[in-house]
Structure formats: C-alpha cells, structure tokens
Amino acid sequence: xxxxxxxxxxxxxxxxxxxxxxxxxxxxxxxxxxxxxxxxxxxxxxxxxxxxxxxxxxxxxxxxxxxxxxxxxxxxxxxxxxxxxxxxxxxxxxxxxxxxxxxxxxxxxxxxxxxxxxxxxxxxxxxxxxxxxxxxxxxxxxxxxxxxxxxxxxxxxxxxxxxxxxxxxxxxxxxxxxxxxxxxxxxxxxxxxxxxxxxxxxxxxxxxxxxxxxxxxxxxxxxxxxxxxxxxxxxxxxxxxxxxxxxxxxxxxxxxxxxxxxx
Numbered sequence: 001x002x003x004x005x006x007x008x009x010x011x012x013x014x015x016x017x018x019x020x021x022x023x024x025x026x027x028x029x030x031x032x033x034x035x036x037x038x039x040x041x042x043x044x045x046x047x048x049x050x051x052x053x054x055x056x057x058x059x060x061x062x063x064x065x066x067x068x069x070x071x072x073x074x075x076x077x078x079x080x081x082x083x084x085x086x087x088x089x090x091x092x093x094x095x096x097x098x099x100x101x102x103x104x105x106x107x108x109x110x111x112x113x114x115x116x117x118x119x120x121x122x123x124x125x126x127x128x129x130x131x132x133x134x135x136x137x138x139x140x141x142x143x144x145x146x147x148x149x150x151x152x153x154x155x156x157x158x159x160x161x162x163x164x165x166x167x168x169x170x171x172x173x174x175x176x177x178x179x180x181x182x183x184x185x186x187x188x189x190x191x192x193x194x195x196x197x198x199x200x201x202x203x204x205x206x207x208x209x210x211x212x213x214x215x216x217x218x219x220x221x222x223x224x225x226x227x228x229x230x231x232x233x234x235x236x237x238x239x240x241x242x243x244x245x246x247x248x249x250x251x252x253x254x255x256x257x258x259x260x261x262x263x
Contacts (some may be wrong), residue, residue, distance in 0.1 A: 002085035005255050006201040007040040009065075009188055009214060010247055012047065014207040015224050019243045023058040027248035031059045033256055040195055044184045044204075044214060048074055048142070049111045056118030063191055067108065068210045070142040070182035072190055072241075080190040082182040086163060092177070095134055095160040096146060105149035109137040122147065139198070146175035203255070205247045206231060222250055
C-alpha cells in the first residue's frame with residue numbers, strides 16, 4: 001500500500017462481527033496489534049454506543065461512530081452530533097400520536113432509549129425509560145423509532161417530516177427517523193479533523209448501503225465478500241467473508257505485514 005495507514009474504520013454487523021454477532025479471537029488479536037502500532041481504530045455502526053461497548057473486552061476502539069453517523073465518541077466523550085432538535089422531535093411525535101394514538105414510539109438520546117411502551121416486546125434485554133413528550137431530553141435526539149399497525153401507516157408519516165429529516169423502513173417494519181446529514185462518511189470527516197489525519201491514510205471496511213460512502217471515499221475502501229454488489233463494485237479491494245475473519249485477515253496481510261517489513 002502506498003500510503004501509510006493511520007486510521008482503520010470498520011463497520012460492525014456483517015463486517016467485523018461474525019454471523020454469531022461476535023468478534024473472533026484472531027480478529028481481536030489483529031486489531032489490538034494495530035492499536036499497539038499507533039493506528040487509530042474506529043467502529044462505525046448503526047448501533048448506539050451501548051451496542052458497541054459490549055465488545056470493548058475484545059477491542060477497545062479509539063473512537064465509535066454511532067447511529068450511522070448521528071454521534072461520534074472519542075474515549076466515551078461525544079465530540080460530534082448530527083441529530084434531531086428537541087423542538088422538532090416533539091412536534092413530530094405529537095403529530096404521529098394525533099394520527100395514530102396507538103403507535104409505539106421510541107427515541108434514542110444520550111445513549112439511552114426512551115419509549116412509550118414496554119421495550120421488551122420489540123427488543124430483548126434492552127432497558128428503556130418512560131418517554132414523556134413534555135420532558136424530552138434537552139439535547140439533540142439521535143433517532144426516532146416508530147412502530148405502527150402497518151408499514152403503510154409508517155410511510156404515511158413522511159408528510160410530517162421537515163426537509164432535514166428522512167424516514168427509513170427497517171427489515172422488521174420499524175420506521176426510523178434521522179437527520180439526512182447523519183452519515184458514516186460525514187462522521188469520519190469529523191474524526192479526520194479531530195486527529196489531523198489525511199483522508200488518503202484511512203482504510204474503511206463495509207458491507208451494506210450505509211457503508212457505501214465510507215468505502216468509496218476512504219483512502220482505501222474494502223468491501224466484504226458477503227457485501228451487496230453495489231459496495232463491492234465501488235471498493236478498491238474485496239476481503240473474505242465476515243464469518244471467515246475477512247477484515248482481520250486483510251489487515252494482517254496488507255497493513256501489519258507492511259509494518260513488520262518497515263521495522
């Protein structure tokens with residue numbers, strides 16, 4: 001590789017994590033060697049911070065990009081946020097409840113889940129606090145989650161969204177509302193400024209649509225073999241399957257091997 005790698009950014013689900021949702025011992029060893037070599041390691045995930053923290057025993061990243069770019073943490077401290085203003089969230093939630101009084105709603109803010117229903121009916125082992133519309137957290141909200149009677153009902157809520165927000169339907173039929181500017185690549189640009197690292201000295205790994213810009217614009221973009229065709233077409237390299245420690249194997253061969261040679 002021509003440029004010296006200073007930062008590695010990896011997606012988690014479908015990339016770093018295997019099909020059992022775990023980090024293999026080999027992957028942990030490779031990433032920890034990167035950290036020992038002074039390379040900045042970043043998790044870039046759709047998960048909240050609490051969803052990344054459960055893996056810290058295996059790999060302690062220097063930074064975590066959460067909610068697909070809505071929040072960035074460095075050493076547990078939030079350095080960047082691209083969320084939904086409390087006043088905007090309140091108005092949106094009020095409109096939803098007015099049209100669909102039985103809608104299940106959740107918001108994620110300050111690494112905490114707030115719901116107007118029993119969260120265990122949708123998520124296992126995820127604690128939540130009761131959501132009080134009149135007393136929403138006085139901070140930007142990372143995302144709003146909507147569960148209604150049908151996907152058509154959820155899609156019908158688009159009319160209430162201000163232009164800076166978008167609505168996405170997940171595989172489970174949940175509506176997720178976020179800021180349009182909350183992307184992994186925008187979050188990475190904030191980290192490049194924070195660490196004073198040039199774009200060309202980054203390597204990004206991903207497998208899905210939300211990783212597309214990251215893989216396209218990082219100095220070296222690497223797609224997972226198990227990734228979607230679109231991301232494999234834009235990547236400079238393709239690594240092995242996530243179930244085969246593809247990310248770690250590529251790093252071991254192309255980054256750590258180079259570091260060992262230089263010594």
